[in-house]
Amino acid sequence: MIDHFSFDQRLGIPLPELTGDWEEYSKETQQEILLYWEQIRGSIPDRIADLEQEINQKQEQLSNENDFPRSCQLNTDIADLASIINDLWLWYRANQTLSTKLHQ
Template identity: 60%
Template structure:
């Protein structure tokens, strides 16, 4: 049974779509999944950096924006981008948790 990695539009990365419980995969398959995930995981810090640049630009726009409605929109956009960064960090740490389980 193959494990698919599916592109997540919001996060901008592929995420694993496990077809069964992690423990039910054979150790060799777990290693293959982890290898693929490690490759994807390695892109997360760059993705976060790119989003931080967008946030900085929006904060600069917010600093000079005089239209209240547009200020609210910018604040919402910044909050959404910050949420994406938070979720990316959670996914980034996921591998560490799984890797620790394999080595225990």
């Protein structure tokens, strides 16, 4: 599946990277892509839970931080993690249509 997915460092998961129209792929390849995506998609909630845990740790650090520049950095880190979570949820929900094709 390396040909059809590339690892996204920011999100921490492989994302589909299809070079042609869906119909150009054989039924077998389509099925393999969908099965692989379903595995990745199933891991997204766990990835989100890990990021939420990081946010909670940083919020705890922030509540005890007296150094203003460090507080700003923690806020930036929290915002970045929240943005990643948002993007992961978008991938999780937007690609439910791919997952329904798998079951047809």
